[in-house]
Amino acid sequence: MAIVQLKDICKQFDGGEANAVDHFDLTTRDGEFVVLVGPSGCGKTTTMRMIAGLEEISKGELWIGDRNVDGIPAKDRDIAMVFQSYALYPHMSVRENMAFSLKLKKRPKAEITKAVNDAAEILGIQNLLDRKPKALSGGQRQRVALGRAIVRQPQVFLMDEPLSNLDAKMRVEMRAEIVKLHRKLGVTTFYVTHDQVEAMTMGQRIVVMRDGYIQQIDAPNALYERPVNMFVAGFIGTPSMNFLKARVDDASQRLIGEGFSIAMEKAHETALANHLGREVWAGVRPEHLDLVTDANAGTTDNQLTGTVEVIEPLGAVTIVQVRVGEHIVTAELDSHTSLAMGDPAALTCDSHKLHLFDAASEKTLLETSDSGKRTTGDAKTTTA
Amino acid sequence: MNRMSWPAKLGMNILAWLIAVLMFFPIFWLLLTSFKTNALAASRTPAFFFSPTIAGYVNAIVDNAYVHYLINSCISAIGSTLICMALAIPAAYSMVFRRSKYTDSTLLWMLSTKMLPPVGVLIPIYIVYKDLHLLDSVWGLVLIFAAMNLPIVVWLLYTYFKDIPEAIIEAADIDGASLLTKLVRILVPLTLPGLLSTGLLAVVLAWNEAFWAINLTNVHGATLAVFVSGFKSARGQYWASMSAASVLSVLPILIAGWFTQRQLVRGLTFGAVK
Amino acid sequence: MAHPNKQRSKQAAARLRSAALIGPAAVYLFIWMIVPLAMTVYYSFRRYNLIEPYIKGNAGFSNYANIITDPNFIAGIINTLILVVSCLVLTVMIGLAFAIVYNNDHVVGKNLLRTFAASPFFIMPVVTGLLWKNLMLNPSFGLLAALQRALGISPIAFLSKVPLASVIGIISWQWTPFAMLVLLASLSAIPEDIKEAAYLDGAGAWQTFRYIVLPQLGRSLYAVIMLETIFFLVIFGQIYVATSGGPGNASTNLPYYIYLQAFSSYDIGAASAGAVFAIILANIVAIFLVRMISANIREDS
Numbered sequence: 001m002a003i004v005q006l007k008d009i010c011k012q013f014d015g016g017e018a019n020a021v022d023h024f025d026l027t028t029r030d031g032e033f034v035v036l037v038g039p040s041g042c043g044k045t046t047t048m049r050m051i052a053g054l055e056e057i058s059k060g061e062l063w064i065g066d067r068n069v070d071g072i073p074a075k076d077r078d079i080a081m082v083f084q085s086y087a088l089y090p091h092m093s094v095r096e097n098m099a100f101s102l103k104l105k106k107r108p109k110a111e112i113t114k115a116v117n118d119a120a121e122i123l124g125i126q127n128l129l130d131r132k133p134k135a136l137s138g139g140q141r142q143r144v145a146l147g148r149a150i151v152r153q154p155q156v157f158l159m160d161e162p163l164s165n166l167d168a169k170m171r172v173e174m175r176a177e178i179v180k181l182h183r184k185l186g187v188t189t190f191y192v193t194h195d196q197v198e199a200m201t202m203g204q205r206i207v208v209m210r211d212g213y214i215q216q217i218d219a220p221n222a223l224y225e226r227p228v229n230m231f232v233a234g235f236i237g238t239p240s241m242n243f244l245k246a247r248v249d250d251a252s253q254r255l256i257g258e259g260f261s262i263a264m265e266k267a268h269e270t271a272l273a274n275h276l277g278r279e280v281w282a283g284v285r286p287e288h289l290d291l292v293t294d295a296n297a298g299t300t301d302n303q304l305t306g307t308v309e310v311i312e313p314l315g316a317v318t319i320v321q322v323r324v325g326e327h328i329v330t331a332e333l334d335s336h337t338s339l340a341m342g343d344p345a346a347l348t349c350d351s352h353k354l355h356l357f358d359a360a361s362e363k364t365l366l367e368t369s370d371s372g373k374r375t376t377g378d379a380k381t382t383t384a
Numbered sequence: 385m386n387r388m389s390w391p392a393k394l395g396m397n398i399l400a401w402l403i404a405v406l407m408f409f410p411i412f413w414l415l416l417t418s419f420k421t422n423a424l425a426a427s428r429t430p431a432f433f434f435s436p437t438i439a440g441y442v443n444a445i446v447d448n449a450y451v452h453y454l455i456n457s458c459i460s461a462i463g464s465t466l467i468c469m470a471l472a473i474p475a476a477y478s479m480v481f482r483r484s485k486y487t488d489s490t491l492l493w494m495l496s497t498k499m500l501p502p503v504g505v506l507i508p509i510y511i512v513y514k515d516l517h518l519l520d521s522v523w524g525l526v527l528i529f530a531a532m533n534l535p536i537v538v539w540l541l542y543t544y545f546k547d548i549p550e551a552i553i554e555a556a557d558i559d560g561a562s563l564l565t566k567l568v569r570i571l572v573p574l575t576l577p578g579l580l581s582t583g584l585l586a587v588v589l590a591w592n593e594a595f596w597a598i599n600l601t602n603v604h605g606a607t608l609a610v611f612v613s614g615f616k617s618a619r620g621q622y623w624a625s626m627s628a629a630s631v632l633s634v635l636p637i638l639i640a641g642w643f644t645q646r647q648l649v650r651g652l653t654f655g656a657v658k
Numbered sequence: 659m660a661h662p663n664k665q666r667s668k669q670a671a672a673r674l675r676s677a678a679l680i681g682p683a684a685v686y687l688f689i690w691m692i693v694p695l696a697m698t699v700y701y702s703f704r705r706y707n708l709i710e711p712y713i714k715g716n717a718g719f720s721n722y723a724n725i726i727t728d729p730n731f732i733a734g735i736i737n738t739l740i741l742v743v744s745c746l747v748l749t750v751m752i753g754l755a756f757a758i759v760y761n762n763d764h765v766v767g768k769n770l771l772r773t774f775a776a777s778p779f780f781i782m783p784v785v786t787g788l789l790w791k792n793l794m795l796n797p798s799f800g801l802l803a804a805l806q807r808a809l810g811i812s813p814i815a816f817l818s819k820v821p822l823a824s825v826i827g828i829i830s831w832q833w834t835p836f837a838m839l840v841l842l843a844s845l846s847a848i849p850e851d852i853k854e855a856a857y858l859d860g861a862g863a864w865q866t867f868r869y870i871v872l873p874q875l876g877r878s879l880y881a882v883i884m885l886e887t888i889f890f891l892v893i894f895g896q897i898y899v900a901t902s903g904g905p906g907n908a909s910t911n912l913p914y915y916i917y918l919q920a921f922s923s924y925d926i927g928a929a930s931a932g933a934v935f936a937i938i939l940a941n942i943v944a945i946f947l948v949r950m951i952s953a954n955i956r957e958d959s
Contacts, residue, residue, distance in 0.1 A: 014485070054554050075560035087551035091573045101559035148555075393764040400759050404771040407835070411777055413801060414789050426799040428807075471683040478679035482672070490680060492952055497691040499944035501892045503913040504937040505690075507920055507930050508697035531690030538683060546958070592782040594895030599917065609895070613784045616791075616899045623792055623799070630785040641780025642773050649839045652889075655954050656881035656947060657840050 002065035002078075002155040002188055004028045004051065009060030011046050011212075020046045022212040024060070028205075031186040033179075035203030037193055038235070043212040044192045045160055051190060052158050053077050065155055075104075080149035081158040084165065086141045088133040088148070094120075095129040098148045119150040122181070139170045146181065157182075157189040163198065175201060196236050200224070208232050230281060230362040233355055239286045239319060239330045241355065244304075246282040248275050255282050255354075258325025260304040265351050271365040272356065280365065283355030286319070289331035291339070292346035300348040304329055308343045322347060411638070418627035425623035440628030448625070450632060453611035456522045457633075460597075460607055461590040464529030465583050468537040471530075476541035477567060481553050491542060495654045498535040502595050513600060522605040525597060529590040536651045537586055543650065544578035545571065581647040584640050588648075591637045608633040695937070701930035708924035721931035725919075731932060733907040734915035738939070741826055741911055742890040746883055748830040753837025754879075758867075760838070761845040772842070779835035787899030790828045791817060821901050821909040828896055833889070837882050844878035845871065877950075884947040891940050912936050 004027070011021040021043040028034055036044035049055040051062065053074030062069050069077050088097050095116055102112045120126045123143045133141055142162060149157055159178070163171045179202055182189055193199055199206050200220045208215040208223065208231075216228045227233035233241045246255035246262070253269075255262045262282065264272065272280065292300050306324035313319075318335045321328050322345050331347050339345055356365040388396070417425045419436035444450050479487050509528065510519070518524030548571065556566050572579065594609040601610055612633050615626040641648070649657070705717045725731040759765065760772040778786070794801050795816040803813035816824040848871060856870045894913045897903060903910035903918065910918070916936065919929035 052554075052558060054557065074554075074558045079558065081555070081558050083551040083555060085549055085551050087549060087555040089552060089555070089570060089574075100556075100561075104560040104565065148559075152559075388762075388764055396759060396762050396765055400762075400765040400768060400771045403756055403759060404774040407775040407831070408777050410789055410794055410831070411781065413793055414785075417793055428799060428804065430801055430804050471686055474679040475683035478676045482676040482679070484673060484676060488952070488955055490684060491955065492948055494684070494687055495951060496944060496948050497687050499888050499940055499947065500691055500695065501913065501933075501936045501940045503892065503894070503916045504698055504933045504940070505694035506916070507701060507926055507933060508694035509690075510920070511697075511926070512694075528690065531687060534683060534687055588780065592780075594782065594784045594898070595892070595913070598784075598895070598898060599921070609782055609784045612782065612788060613895075613899050615788055616902075626788060626792065630782075630788060634781050634785050637782070638777060638780045642777075645773070645776060645839055646843075648779075649836075649843055652836070653840060653881060653885055654947075654951050655958075656885060656951050657844060657878045 003030050003063075004156055004188055004190070005061075005063040006047070006051070007061040007063070009047070009050060009062060010058050011043070011050060011055065012058045019058070019212050021050070024214060026207060026214070026217060028188055031188055033182050033189045033191065033202060033204045035191045035193060035199040035206045036209060037196055037199035037203075037206055038209035038215075040194055041211075042209040044194075044207075044209050047209075048081075048158050048160055048190055048192050051156070052079055052081050075101075077156075078154050079156045079158055080152045080154040081160065082145045082149050082162045084161040086133075086145040086162075086165075088141060088144055090133050093130050093132055094125065094136070094144050094147075097133070097144060098151050101148070101152050115151045115153075116147075119147040122150065122184070123147050138166050139174065142166060142170075142174055146178070150181075150185070155188065157187050159189065159191045161193055162191075163193070164195075171198075178202065197238065200236065208235060226364070226366070226368050227355065228364050228368050230283065230357045233283050233357070233364075237285055237287075239332065241283045241285050242289075242327070242329045243357075244282045244284070244324070244327050244329070245279055245359070247279050248272050248277060250276040255280070257282075257327075259306050259327075260302075260324055262302040262349065262351055262354065265354070267366070268351075268354070268356060271367075275358075275365070279359045281357040281359060281362065283357060284329075284349045285353065286330045286332040288350050288353045289329070289333075289347045290349070291331070291333050291337060292348050296348075302349050302351050304347040304349065306345065308339050308341055308345050311339060311341060320345070411634075414627050415631055417623060418631045420624050420627075422622060422624040425627065437624075438628075440624035440626075441632070443625040444629040444632055448611070448629065450608075450611065450629065453606055453608045454632075456525075456601075456605060457591055457607040457609075459522050460525040460529055461587045463523075463526035464533060464590050465537075465586040467526065467530035468533050468586050469579070469583060471534060472537040472541050473567065473572075475538050476545050477571065479538075479542050480545040480548075481550065491538070494535045494538050498532075498654070502532070506595075506599060510599065518600075520601045520604045520606070522601070522607075524600055525605060525607065528596050528600070529593060532593070532596070533586045533589055536589070536654075537582055539654050540578070540582040540585070540647060540651045541575075543655065544575045544582070548574055578647075581644050582651070585644045585647045585651050588637050588641050588644060698930045698933050698937070701926055702934050704927050704930075706926040706930075708926060710924075717927050721927040722934075725928050725931050725935075728928075730907045730910060730918075731915055734910050734912045734932075735935070737822055737907075737909060738891065738911040740822060741829070741893065742887055744823075744826045745829050745833060745890050746886055748826070749834045749837045749886060750879065750882060752830070753834045753882075754841050754875075756834065756838040757841040757845055760842055772838075776835040776839055778832045779839075781832065783832065783893075783895030784899050786828060786832050787896040790824075790831070791900040795824060817901055818905055821905060825897055825901060825909050828900060829890070829893060832896070833886065836889075837886065840882050840885075841875065841878055844875055848874050881947075881950060884943055884950065887943045888940060888947065891936070891943070912939070 006024050006026045009021060009024040010019050012019050024047055036047060038044050046055060050057050053069065053072065057070060064077060089100065092100065098116045098119060099112050102115060120129055123146055125140065125143050125147060128136060128140055133144065136144065145162065163174050166174060175198060191202060203220060205217060205219055206223055207217045210231055216223060216232045223232065223236050227236060230243060244257055244260060246257045249256045253264045255264060292303060304324045306322045308320055309323050309328065310321040311318060313335060316335060317332050318337050320331050320333050320337070320339060322331060329347065357363060358365060418440050420431065420434060421437055421439060424431055424434055479491055513519045513524050552570065553566060556570050561570065592609065594613065597607045597609045598613060612630055615622065615629060702721055703717055705713050705715050707713050756775060760768050765771065797803050797813045797815040806813045852870060853866055856866045861869065892913055893911060897909060897911060897914050901909040903914045912932065913936065916929050916932040919925050919932055
């Protein structure tokens with residue numbers, strides 16, 4: 001187990017113009033589960049491959065425990081990696097796959113056998129040890145890949161989208177399994193995924209990346225409640241947050257746009273002090289919208305009115321898309337809603353849960369958590 | 385394509401048989417002739433039914449030192465293939481798993497040497513061989529056959545190695561495998577069928593090679609191609625022996641060839657056909 | 659800190675390692691192909707005769723002048739071109755027809771039959787020459803002579819009356835399987851559902867072939883033509899055995915002409931000049947082929 005420090009790391013590929021990873025700075029806690037999440041091409045996998053030693057670092061320093069591992073080959077970094085494709089050796093049995101690294105280290109036979117058996121027991125694959133990978137199901141291969149990582153008892157686990165080749169049901173199952181495994185072994189873990197649900201459910205801390213830049217590093221809830229910019233706000237949460245271009249009306253102390261008008265909260269006043277009379281982005285999550293009905297019509301303010309365009313009943317809830325002025329607003333409503341396509345609809349939002357972003361820089365205008373403040377996305381977002 | 389009428393199906397089947405029979409017939413006739421007497425072999429009316437004799441084979445093996453040429457063919461084909469493999473495995477590994485901006489052009493350059501006509505380099509090689517006393521030496525053939533087949537072998541191994549996911553090599557890196565371990569314990573076992581058939585193809589091509597064998601050797605280092613070409617001025621009286629010698633020279637490689645059809649196409653097309 | 663210098667030296671080390679892996683193969687090919695190639699060009703400008711060693715010195719372009727005015731060389735070039743083009747037409751058309759037959763799923767035992775049909779390609783060229791020269795085409799004892807007699811025609815002495823056509827026939831027999839195998843691989847790679855879509859669109863067998871299959875075969879046909887051209891330019895064994903380039907120069911192709919110059923006349927200078935022509939001829943085709951292969955490799959990586 002070890003603390004991993006990435007100090008101002010950059011990666012530039014041969015012939016590439018921009019940095020694939022730009023000034024990545026992060027220090028883990030010992031035994032922490034860190035998730036790197038972002039859309040494809042954001043640099044999350046490259047970052048992990050640099051930790052693994054599969055990619056060279058162009059600039060910056062990387063420490064695992066008390067060692068600067070720059071120049072140390074992958075095999076000597078005391079890490080283990082689970083690949084997206086599992087990368088099991090197809091010509092070796094499960095046992096041989098798991099034993100391979102220990103065998104290369106010339107560990108005594110008895111020790112190897114014990115390590116393999118222990119790992120197999122933890123993962124419940126004792127009965128598969130003599131099979132070849134191609135005789136295994138996706139989930140079983142996944143376990144073997146984890147097993148191969150575990151037997152080495154590394155200081156750091158690296159997992160590169162390990163669940164993306166599984167079907168939906170298996171994915172949920174293995175998600176919980178990996179979290180349990182982490183709790184049991186307490187090994188510092190880096191986990192790469194493009195799936196924000198995976199990130200939210202698994203990570204103790206989440207690093208949101210885009211275009212090589214860290215957007216925000218935070219705990220799951222903080223990320224959800226206090227996103228630092230519109231990218232993070234839109235990336236975390238399903239369905240995605242709605243963004244409405246609103247004018248800050250000084251006289252009425254309201255945020256106004258075509259088809260909606262929302263009252264400013266106390267908290268907003270300082271945030272919007274410099275934006276009076278100008279436009280900002282107002283962000284509201286679908287789950288924070290409600291339908292205005294006869295019952296609550298009198299008591300609701302903050303209305304968004306428009307026409308229903310799409311209705312998607314999911315059983316527990318119903319997702320409704322409403323055209324409000326030039327915006328399409330998605331709302332997560334009670335499944336009993338009687339709306340039909342083309343109906344006029346009025347939505348109401350909880351203004352305490354409103355997010356506000358600068359119209360130009362797309363950065364939040366609200367208070368952020370301490371850890372969320374240090375974001376290196378500035379250069380990117382202002383030039384974009 | 386389950387919508388052919390039965391006469392069309394029958395026609396296709398007849399055609400398929402006809403093609404196979406016609407294409408194979410000369411080879412079959414060679415085989416048949418090899419079991420005739422020399423007199424019967426050169427009769428004006430073709431004989432299909434006769435009591436077979438192995439006189440032609442006896443003549444080829446005993447009187448014509450078949451075994452000497454056979455040994456040379458084996459040495460030159462297998463020796464050159466081993467050199468090819470030893471050179472091509474690391475080269476193809478590097479081209480697939482340690483790509484650089486020079487990789488593609490290096491590979492192309494190697495392939496393009498195969499498009500060079502042998503006759504374009506015959507004379508200098510002949511002269512150098514003369515000075516190095518490699519003329520009429522089987523080792524001289526080993527060296528030139530290796531050069532002749534190297535581009536094809538590199539290309540085939542390149543395509544086989546490319547089918548191995550890079551993540552497997554990276555997993556081996558993390559597991560602590562050295563270059564040699566990766567080659568011997570991961571890559572070779574994973575591509576063994578491909579390696580074997582590539583080797584077989586190189587053997588077939590070297591075995592059948594005539595240009596270099598005829599121009600660089602005549603007795604000592606001569607292969608079966610040279611041995612058989614010695615019958616080129618044979619009049620009718622030696623046809624049975626000639627056929628027997630031919631059969632002895634082509635039969636093992638014909639059978640090997642049947643098993644390398646796929647590699648042959650892949651190897652001789654250099655990826656020009658996808 | 660990873661300093662830029664250190665970074666660069668790391669990359670240099672990595673480059674060195676991969677050079678050490680590719681190096682031996684590249685050097686080997688360089689020594690065996692490129693060095694002799696340069697020597698051939700050099701010799702083509704020298705006076706050099708193996709049996710008259712006192713003749714030496716710079717020849718300028720006289721070797722080239724000599725062979726261009728040599729009727730045998732002109733014949734060699736013309737024969738080479740006729741041979742290449744005729745063999746291309748025959749092997750590609752017949753090979754395509756064969757491939758269509760063996761791509762048909764209704765043919766029982768198609769793989770076995772195809773293997774037999776492909777057999778000529780695995781026969782040693784020298785044996786091919788012998789087999790056809792004697793057992794097949796001999797005007798007295800050959801099988802075709804017997805067939806002609808049976809049909810009441812007086813047998814033709816193929817190799818002396820129509821030597822080049824005979825050689826073309828022999829080589830086409832040997833190489834049709836190559837075209838067949840390559841085109842068969844491409845044919846079978848055309849997905850069945852595309853053909854089914856065409857069928858649903860109302861296309862008949864011929865229309866399916868003409869508008870769906872043939873266009874997709876275009877690249878393969880092009881590649882087969884290029885590759886076969888390269889291989890046909892260097893045909894030697896069959897001619898050496900079957901006709902020895904004769905009668906006269908009637909079936910002498912460029913490689914055989916160069917062989918005669920070098921090992922019958924021992925004129926290294928003239929042979930080298932001829933070889934330079936052969937190299938140029940091959941390169942004309944090779945340029946297109948390399949370009950095509952290059953595009954395919956880049957597409958894959």
